[in-house]
Amino acid sequence: MGSCAALATLGASLRGRAEAAPAAVDPQPQTMPVSLEINGTRHDLTLDTRTTLLDALREHLDLNGSKKGCDHGQCGACTVLVNGRRINSCLSLAVMHEGDSVTTIEGLADGDSLHPLQAAFLHHDGYQCGYCTPGQICSAAGMLSEVEAGWPSHVTDDLTRKASLTDEEIRERMSGNICRCSAYPNIVAAIRDASTKI
Amino acid sequence: MDMNQPIGATPLDGKPDGLVGRPIDRIDGRLKVTGRAPYAYETRDLKNPAYGFLVEAGIAKGRIRSLDVSAAKRAPGVLLVMTHENVPEQGEKKEQVYPQLQGTEIRFHGQPIAFVVAQSFEQARAAAALVRAEYDVQTPEASLKAARPNAVEPKPAQTPPDSELGDFDGAFASAPVTLDVEYTTPVQIHAQMEPHATIASWEAGPDGDRVTLFTANQMLNRGQTSLASVLKLKPENVRLVSHYIGGGFGSKLQPQPEAILSALASRSLKRPVKVALTRQQEFHVATHRTDTIQRIRLGADETGRLTAIAHESWSATAPGDVFYETSAVVTRSLYAAQNRLTRHRLANLNVPIASAMRAPGEAVGQLAFECAMDELAEHLKIDPIELRIRNEPEQDPEKKVPFSTRQLVACMREGAQRFGWDKRGATGATRDGQWLVGMGMAAASRLNPLMPSQAGVRLNPDGTLTVRMAMTDIGTGTYTILAQIAGEMMGLPIERIHVEIGDTAYPKAAGSGGSFGAGSAGSALYVACDNLRQALLQSAGMNAEGATFSEGRVTSGNRSEALADLAGAQGVEAKGEIKPGAMKEKYSQHSFGAHFAEVGVDADTGEIRLRRMLGVFTGGRILNQKTARSQALGGMIFGIGAALMEAAETDTRYGYFVNHDLAEYHVPAHADVPAIDAVFLPELDDKANPLKSKGLGEVSICGAGAALANAVYNATGLRIRDYPLTLDKVIDGWNEREGAAQRRT
Numbered sequence A: 001m002g003s004c005a006a007l008a009t010l011g012a013s014l015r016g017r018a019e020a021a022p023a024a025v026d027p028q029p030q031t032m033p034v035s036l037e038i039n040g041t042r043h044d045l046t047l048d049t050r051t052t053l054l055d056a057l058r059e060h061l062d063l064n065g066s067k068k069g070c071d072h073g074q075c076g077a078c079t080v081l082v083n084g085r086r087i088n089s090c091l092s093l094a095v096m097h098e099g100d101s102v103t104t105i106e107g108l109a110d111g112d113s114l115h116p117l118q119a120a121f122l123h124h125d126g127y128q129c130g131y132c133t134p135g136q137i138c139s140a141a142g143m144l145s146e147v148e149a150g151w152p153s154h155v156t157d158d159l160t161r162k163a164s165l166t167d168e169e170i171r172e173r174m175s176g177n178i179c180r181c182s183a184y185p186n187i188v189a190a191i192r193d194a195s196t197k198i
Numbered sequence B: 001m002d003m004n005q006p007i008g009a010t011p012l013d014g015k016p017d018g019l020v021g022r023p024i025d026r027i028d029g030r031l032k033v034t035g036r037a038p039y040a041y042e043t044r045d046l047k048n049p050a051y052g053f054l055v056e057a058g059i060a061k062g063r064i065r066s067l068d069v070s071a072a073k074r075a076p077g078v079l080l081v082m083t084h085e086n087v088p089e090q091g092e093k094k095e096q097v098y099p100q101l102q103g104t105e106i107r108f109h110g111q112p113i114a115f116v117v118a119q120s121f122e123q124a125r126a127a128a129a130l131v132r133a134e135y136d137v138q139t140p141e142a143s144l145k146a147a148r149p150n151a152v153e154p155k156p157a158q159t160p161p162d163s164e165l166g167d168f169d170g171a172f173a174s175a176p177v178t179l180d181v182e183y184t185t186p187v188q189i190h191a192q193m194e195p196h197a198t199i200a201s202w203e204a205g206p207d208g209d210r211v212t213l214f215t216a217n218q219m220l221n222r223g224q225t226s227l228a229s230v231l232k233l234k235p236e237n238v239r240l241v242s243h244y245i246g247g248g249f250g251s252k253l254q255p256q257p258e259a260i261l262s263a264l265a266s267r268s269l270k271r272p273v274k275v276a277l278t279r280q281q282e283f284h285v286a287t288h289r290t291d292t293i294q295r296i297r298l299g300a301d302e303t304g305r306l307t308a309i310a311h312e313s314w315s316a317t318a319p320g321d322v323f324y325e326t327s328a329v330v331t332r333s334l335y336a337a338q339n340r341l342t343r344h345r346l347a348n349l350n351v352p353i354a355s356a357m358r359a360p361g362e363a364v365g366q367l368a369f370e371c372a373m374d375e376l377a378e379h380l381k382i383d384p385i386e387l388r389i390r391n392e393p394e395q396d397p398e399k400k401v402p403f404s405t406r407q408l409v410a411c412m413r414e415g416a417q418r419f420g421w422d423k424r425g426a427t428g429a430t431r432d433g434q435w436l437v438g439m440g441m442a443a444a445s446r447l448n449p450l451m452p453s454q455a456g457v458r459l460n461p462d463g464t465l466t467v468r469m470a471m472t473d474i475g476t477g478t479y480t481i482l483a484q485i486a487g488e489m490m491g492l493p494i495e496r497i498h499v500e501i502g503d504t505a506y507p508k509a510a511g512s513g514g515s516f517g518a519g520s521a522g523s524a525l526y527v528a529c530d531n532l533r534q535a536l537l538q539s540a541g542m543n544a545e546g547a548t549f550s551e552g553r554v555t556s557g558n559r560s561e562a563l564a565d566l567a568g569a570q571g572v573e574a575k576g577e578i579k580p581g582a583m584k585e586k587y588s589q590h591s592f593g594a595h596f597a598e599v600g601v602d603a604d605t606g607e608i609r610l611r612r613m614l615g616v617f618t619g620g621r622i623l624n625q626k627t628a629r630s631q632a633l634g635g636m637i638f639g640i641g642a643a644l645m646e647a648a649e650t651d652t653r654y655g656y657f658v659n660h661d662l663a664e665y666h667v668p669a670h671a672d673v674p675a676i677d678a679v680f681l682p683e684l685d686d687k688a689n690p691l692k693s694k695g696l697g698e699v700s701i702c703g704a705g706a707a708l709a710n711a712v713y714n715a716t717g718l719r720i721r722d723y724p725l726t727l728d729k730v731i732d733g734w735n736e737r738e739g740a741a742q743r744r745t
């Protein structure tokens, strides 16, 4: 129960009034067909319209690499690439992605050879528990293409020129990905290192 | 092995290029960077699970008048709605693991009142929102400040709540220089990235029911015992599996309500049930670090030698719970003084259950005490490092036993030199553009405990070695350091070591917590390997004297055998066990360190930014330089959070945490963490354990935040004694100072 619901209930009972009875029965869940291209493979699914892209991956496709840290777009653990751009997959309903191409952490490596970001995280110890790691890596991949495309950030001095990938730029652009183990210095080192190899 | 005497020479000694200590990559790293490491909620071993969703109480004190679950029960896909009216009978509470859904009384906001299970996550969540509770509400008591006068002496934890030596009152009254200050620290939240999660499967059997839980838990054997008590099962019939854990920091030391509820639901439904707390539920349903009020009194002579030390701490937990924050325990061993007093008091309030969070006691104790030392140094115009050196004790000042090792002074000196401490300006004297710049330091000290732990090893016919124990890796690098220890002991390359942990089916282990994990579990493994070495030598009829194990072979005298050959067709097994012993009483055992921080304070807005930071630590033998450094950096960054941003704000009218999500409860993010570094001084502690190592996961948070607070003082001349140090408090300080100046003119 969210806090709003909890407080509403509290408010009602403080006033000593019974709540109006909720609607008799919820309608049956609405489902919709959706077709997603995930890590290069097409998947045709019929999903509850309330299912997030994150839960579609985790609960329906057995792709547990993308993590749920908050389910509210506040931590970045669920970051995946949709059509090449990073998004929080917990904030997006799966059925909104008809025809989209989704890349998750499971799709970054090329067979047995790791993506340069994965290899750099391994080498620089850019994690501890590993729970934020898939999100950090996918986010970094998306972030590097944003820099490449010339997108400025809050700390970019000259908006008319392509930003160079300073540590400050990396930190700013990666701040949507929380790491409570606080591997930040090593994550920044890993991204800096990998950026020269992509 | 009982740790009754100092450890002599071991096979780990004198190997500067050995496997132990080497900064190798984590052996579980590949699984983590490819997303293939399965955390609790993700196990595929328990098929066809139903989905649970927990319903929290929306009040902090009172009674459930009615709980209407009719709509929830009728909702699509719902399989079970469990409340106090239909919950199966449970056993006794054990430690902080409580039976769930017991009656109508509500003691704290977020106390579980129902558990809804459905075919899908979306259905369970929607149905949970249909549960309607009506309450007879009572006014909660939720303010520690208000409850302080009535706080009571708590039951002893590991140590007694109070200590006294000499005559504190007399010495304080007659001291030429005194300080009497109060610091407050707020409620802090572990905020580990993986929420508490469990998939439970209950099976009825001829020799009693059994339950298996894939669950996020730091101490599996402790969890096994407490769940057995609450679920009324034999401990051996409770199996906990926790192969990968998305951070713990104390939040997963004991099973949380979701573990119990999913187990009970699985029992009713005869089907596995999976559940994760939502991020919002984490704040109230799971535990937190209590807020504290700490009073510190110091008496010293004019040269800064302490004659009297008093440290008192008040903390809070839920009604009926006994956990208290041991803030002042570290003060008993940190600095010399003849006359000493420490005291802990506890208030039982209508707040969620408080428990251990990274360095319970020390972390907040040193936030206060290390600032008080800075205040005294400032008052006496003595350098803060010099003040600490003048009060360096020759032995533990309260236990009156020697320290096993103590390199606090060396850490401070090394750090000062590396950080450029001599460039620190006078208070308020350094400016860089809009930034007021300051440096601060603080000492770090954390108890080094050893816990009983067991390990099993097996040399396989193919010459590989399997290590097994119910140990956990919460990001601490346990998989890797265990492989390093086993590899070094047996002379096998890391690729030939299989580490199997995270399952109570394996030998009982200490688990991860209290900085005892690596030392305890690693020592059990050391002993197991030592026993395996003896067994192999004996069965091969080789002389143990001078035997060496390296490159997959054992060599003794002029004989040399491949381990694979000695393993035979069946393989060879050995066990090992470590237990704490007399060394614990005969020596005072702590890890030490020193933190240095440089901050900038915006001269207009009061915004505080950390500019750089350094930690210098000693923790006995470092088992892996790479993972150890990561852990130390992590602890320091926790300290940044504690100093500058972390606070769960209690609405004392309703007894709940207002900012209960990750958007509002701020933990450090990338942009908050500039260049920081951690280094270790060489050390071996032969009184600690056979590895001669000490804990590292917590010493690095101890004092870290105080170094930042002291730097803020150096930058601004403002002493903010209420954590966290946010810009509003800086501006209040400036306003106060201005008001005082105006009043003077």
Ligand code: FES
Binding pocket: A067, A068, A069, A070, A071, A072, A073, A074, A075, A076, A077, A078, A079, A088, A089, A090, A091
């Ligand atoms: S789980 Fe999506 S942002 Fe946290």
Ligand code: FES
Binding pocket: A126, A127, A128, A129, A130, A131, A132, A133, A178, A179, A180, A181, A182, A183, B193, B246, B247, B475
């Ligand atoms: S590695 Fe644990 S949260 Fe980032």
